Each structure stands twice: as C-alpha cells, then as structure tokens.
Amino acid sequence: MAIGGGKAIEAVIQIPDIDALADDELDEVAHMRDGRWSTQTKALQERFGTIKVDLNSGWASTWRLWSCPCCRREKSQIARMSPGGVLLCRLEFHHDHIGDLAKRIFRERNPRSEERDTNIQVSRAKDAVMPLVERFEPTLICIDCNLAEGRAKLELASEIDANFTFTPSEIASFITVADNRTHEIDVDRARAAWLSARTEFADRIDFATRMAQRIAGGRHRREVAPGQRLLGPIQDRDIIYRLFTAAVPPGYQHRLGMRIEARSVSNDSAGQSPKPKRKAIVRPPTDSEFAAVEAAQGETKTWVQAGPDWLCPCCNRSKREICRKSNRGRWTARIHRVVDYVPEDVEESLARRCFDATSQIIIGSRQTALICQDCRNVSAELQRRRAGLSEQSLMLDDLRELVGGATPHAQHEIDFERATTIAIANAALIEAITDFYEHRARAFEAIADLKYLMEAMNCSASKARDIIGYEIAKAKGWELHEGDDHAEWLLAEGQRLRAIDEARD
Structure with a gap:
C-alpha cells in the first residue's frame, strides 16, 4: 500500500454511527464488551422475567465470561433482581x-x-x-463482594x-x-x-x-529534564492512528468508545420503590393551625426560599402536607437545605478526570435542594442506627426510593435494613464526592497560580498558562502540548465551578 496520507486507507475506513446500529450489529463491533445490547444481557432479562436493567460501566467494560476475583462467580451467576424488580448487572472498582x-x-x-x-x-x-x-x-469486583x-x-x-x-x-x-x-x-x-x-x-x-x-526535607531530589520527554521507537498503532485521523471527515470527534459505553449502560433502578406504602389515617392541620406554623417558620430562611408552591423533591409533599404533630402534640414543619451532586456529562471532562479519579463515578457539579424534615431525618436516623455512615450515604434519588408513597402529615415509614444496604452500595459515590472536591481544589489552585504569575511575576495570561501547562506535563510525563491543553481545561473548570458557587451564594 502506498503511503499517501489519509487517502491511503480512506477506502477501508467506515466509521459506524453507534447510535444507529441495531443491537446485534453493536454486538459485533464491541464483541469483547458487554452492555444492555448484548445477547447475554438479553438472555438474563428473559431468564429473570424483566425488561428493567441496572448495568454500569464496570460491567459494560468487561467480556461476558469475566469472573469476580473474590467470589469466583461469572456474570451469569452475579446478576440478580433488586427488590424493585430491576436486574442488577454491576461490577465495582x-x-x-x-x-x-x-x-x-x-x-x-x-x-x-x-x-x-x-x-x-x-x-x-x-x-x-x-x-x-x-x-x-x-481491582474490579462484583457488587455483592463490594x-x-x-x-x-x-x-x-x-x-x-x-x-x-x-x-x-x-x-x-x-x-x-x-x-x-x-x-x-x-x-x-x-x-x-x-x-x-x-x-x-x-x-x-x-x-x-x-x-x-x-x-x-529536600531528600530524594531528582533533577527535572528540560523540554519534552523522549519518544520511544515508533509504533504501528501511532502510524495507523495518524492515517485514520487524516482520513476521517473534518471536525470528526474520536469518541467511539464513549458512544459505545453510553449505549451499554442502563440505570433503571433510579427512583424504583419496591411497593407503595400503606397510607396512615392522620388529621391535617386546620387553617388556623397551619397559619400558626407559617408564622413560626416565616422568618426561617429555607422556608422563605422555598416559596408558596414548593414541593419536597423527595416525597413530593407541599408545605401544608409536611405539617405533622410532634410527640408533644404540637404542629411542626421544617425545611432543610442539603447538597446533591450531578454526574459529569461533558466528554472531555470525563476523559480528563479519569487521570485522578479513585471512583468510576465522576461528579461534575453540586447543587442545593430544599427537603422536608422527615426526608432529612431518614439520613440522620440511619447514621444514629449504624456508625460509619455519613450524611452523603443517601442521595436524593435514594430517599425518593425509600420514601415511596409518602403520607401527608405523618413521619415516613422506612425500611432501614434496605436503607443500610443502599448506603453501603453508595461507597463509590462517596469516593466520587471526595474526588469532586479534590478536582475543585485543583481547579481553584490553577486559577490562583495564574493570578500569582500574572501579578507577582508580571507574566501575560498566555505565558502564565504555558508555565502551568509545563508543570502539569512534566509531573505526569506528558508532551508539553498535552500539558497546555490540560491547563486550559483546568482553568476553564475553575471558572465554571466558581460561577456555580457564586450562584449558590
């Protein structure tokens, strides 16, 4: 084959449209992976009699005969039904x-x-x-060993x-x-x-x-080599990738792997409650009693911020419906501010965050939510019952699932054994929260470094960015242009996260 740039392989390159492929066609493209589209997943759905699947990236990234290094079970032995009727296909790092x-x-x-x-x-x-x-x-292990x-x-x-x-x-x-x-x-x-x-x-x-x-103390110093790192012998894959890049249409984004993963994973467990709760018979407050509650809470910041049409995002009850009698027979109602976390969905950020992440879950931002006292009490009671759990052990989606059909004017009836199981399963999410705050700190640190270099060292913004990029590249063993790109992204992340914080305040 004559080497003539991208055109030399243009005739043999056919880039699939991952979203348009039928499941059996995707099965052929990603034959060493496993997703909601695979023949094995479909067989498991038929075996367990369900169309709902909770299949995560750990499961999707491994072949179908993978076995857990702890319990030695293969995937067909690991998959199981959740109490909510969803097929769980999950592997955890x-x-x-x-x-x-x-x-x-x-x-x-x-x-x-x-x-x-x-x-x-x-x-x-x-x-x-x-x-x-x-x-x-x-190590990748099954959900049950985790x-x-x-x-x-x-x-x-x-x-x-x-x-x-x-x-x-x-x-x-x-x-x-x-x-x-x-x-x-x-x-x-x-x-x-x-x-x-x-x-x-x-x-x-x-x-x-x-x-x-x-x-x-300055021991173990090792002089940093100037300039770019040395390149090893040229590899076939480097040449093929170069030719591929030249052959694809202008503006093509090389994201086939991410597109396949998006087609592979499924989260049908979100918001699934095993069964509706039996509603207790309770007396609602009279107009005068509710007016007294509103007067008592009228100066509370969260009550005012919630507004008159507020509904609890977990149990879907209104201000009036969260009113209930305390053990002393007094009407009470409170609204609490909690932090919820939003998964990262920007492809570049997902790719770059993987360099430092300890969890397979990547959180992109945080937001506040106003929830009722009874939903907030679920987390507090769980921590009281089981040492070692934290406020972040249950997310808003988890509370929605546990609360189920909430009863107006009454405390929630919660299965705390199930709540404990959910909290333990959220270990990866707790790690992701820690990762998020560390990423946030690195992004803010990059902005502080940029400011210092510009003000104290009299550097231009571009020169300061180059210095930050150089430091990143040398620390990670990257090419200098890779460090520059990462620095540009990290500074943009700092600005984005700072804007979110300012909006919250």
Whole structure:
C-alpha cells in the first residue's frame, strides 16, 4: 500500500454511527464488551422475567465470561433482581483507601511551592510511593463482594481503622457465596483478617509519613529534564492512528468508545420503590393551625426560599402536607437545605478526570435542594442506627426510593435494613464526592497560580498558562502540548465551578 496520507486507507475506513446500529450489529463491533445490547444481557432479562436493567460501566467494560476475583462467580451467576424488580448487572472498582490517606499526608507535609520543579518532584515522588503503600492494586469486583466488604467494615466500625480496606483475598475469606444473591458474611473471620493485617497497615502509614517528611526535607531530589520527554521507537498503532485521523471527515470527534459505553449502560433502578406504602389515617392541620406554623417558620430562611408552591423533591409533599404533630402534640414543619451532586456529562471532562479519579463515578457539579424534615431525618436516623455512615450515604434519588408513597402529615415509614444496604452500595459515590472536591481544589489552585504569575511575576495570561501547562506535563510525563491543553481545561473548570458557587451564594 502506498503511503499517501489519509487517502491511503480512506477506502477501508467506515466509521459506524453507534447510535444507529441495531443491537446485534453493536454486538459485533464491541464483541469483547458487554452492555444492555448484548445477547447475554438479553438472555438474563428473559431468564429473570424483566425488561428493567441496572448495568454500569464496570460491567459494560468487561467480556461476558469475566469472573469476580473474590467470589469466583461469572456474570451469569452475579446478576440478580433488586427488590424493585430491576436486574442488577454491576461490577465495582475496589481500591485501597490507605492510598487516599497517604496522598493527604503528602499534601499536608508538602504544600505547593512557588518553585515549579519542586512541585513536579513532589508529585512524582508521591506517585512513586503509592504502590509501596497500598496493600493491593485497584481491582474490579462484583457488587455483592463490594457490599460484603462494606457491611463487614460497618459491623466492625468501632474496631477497624477508618482508612483500612479489605483486600480481595481477605474478602474471599469471610463471605459465603451463592448464585444470583447477596453474600452472607462471617464477622469473626472479617475481624481475624483485620487483626492479621493491623500491624502491617500501621507500618505502611508510618512509611508514607516518613517518606512525605523526607521529600519535604529536600531528600530524594531528582533533577527535572528540560523540554519534552523522549519518544520511544515508533509504533504501528501511532502510524495507523495518524492515517485514520487524516482520513476521517473534518471536525470528526474520536469518541467511539464513549458512544459505545453510553449505549451499554442502563440505570433503571433510579427512583424504583419496591411497593407503595400503606397510607396512615392522620388529621391535617386546620387553617388556623397551619397559619400558626407559617408564622413560626416565616422568618426561617429555607422556608422563605422555598416559596408558596414548593414541593419536597423527595416525597413530593407541599408545605401544608409536611405539617405533622410532634410527640408533644404540637404542629411542626421544617425545611432543610442539603447538597446533591450531578454526574459529569461533558466528554472531555470525563476523559480528563479519569487521570485522578479513585471512583468510576465522576461528579461534575453540586447543587442545593430544599427537603422536608422527615426526608432529612431518614439520613440522620440511619447514621444514629449504624456508625460509619455519613450524611452523603443517601442521595436524593435514594430517599425518593425509600420514601415511596409518602403520607401527608405523618413521619415516613422506612425500611432501614434496605436503607443500610443502599448506603453501603453508595461507597463509590462517596469516593466520587471526595474526588469532586479534590478536582475543585485543583481547579481553584490553577486559577490562583495564574493570578500569582500574572501579578507577582508580571507574566501575560498566555505565558502564565504555558508555565502551568509545563508543570502539569512534566509531573505526569506528558508532551508539553498535552500539558497546555490540560491547563486550559483546568482553568476553564475553575471558572465554571466558581460561577456555580457564586450562584449558590
């Protein structure tokens, strides 16, 4: 074949329209993946008698005969029905939280410097130490092994260090496995696994602390090479990609993988309640009683912000319907402000955030919501009942599912065992929230660096951006133009997130 740029392969390139492909055609294109379109998923739906599927990116990114490294079950043995009648096809990334602790230790002892080479060296040293601190590599495991690990830590919350994570082999040691159902756990075996690992766990934290202090003291310095990184031998894939890029239509976005994932995942579990609640018979407040409640709450900021037509976004009750009698026989009604998180949906941001994310869920922004006292009390009561859970353990969608058919003028009837299961399953979401705030901090830090370089160093905006891009590229081992692009994106993210904060205020 003559090499004549993109035209040399133009005749053999046919870029599929992923959205237009039939399921069986997509099955051929992505034959080593698994999604809601696959023959296996359709067979599972038929087997369990449902059309509703909750299938996440972990499941979609693996082949159909994948097996869990903890329980050894294959996908057909892992899939199971939720209480809401949805087929659950979920795999979760399990990572060692001691790594998150080590990163915090490094940040505390090595704050950002005005010397960019120092910042690069600290970042490289931190990344080099992580494999020596973590007890296991990030591992994809089934939803039930992930739930079992969370339940074990919850049962032993008063005994286990909050930063401890059971390894896949340790999880295997305390679970009882059956097909298409959740695991039973042996708390005594889980405790034994913790006690066996406790000394080594403490030693690794000590190692991370000492290394962070050594780096802060100027030891282990390694001179940063100027300019671009060296390129290795040319690879066939580099040539093919170059020819492909030249052959595709102008403006074509290379996002086939993301389009396939969008076709693959499904979230039919959202807002699914297993059964409607039986409504209790209660007396509504009279006009004068409701007027007294409004007068008492009239100066409360959240009550005023809610407005007269407000409905609770979780239970869908009005201001009047959330009024109920307290244990002392007094009418009460309160509205609380909570934070909810919105998944990232911008393709470039999703791709770039994966560099630093610990969770497979990527959060793009946060927003506030006003919910009633009874919905807010679900989270508070869950934390009271089960140590180790937090306010973020239940999202608004979870509350909607738990509340179901809410009764006006009465407290919600909640299945707290189910609430606990949902909260444990949200571990990846809690990690995603932490990732979001770290991303937010990095974006704001980039804006602060830009301002410093422009004001204190008398740099132009473009020159300051180039300096920030250089630092990113050298720390991550990227080409300089890749660092520039990342810096441009990170600064734009800082401006976007700051605008969201200002709008909230």
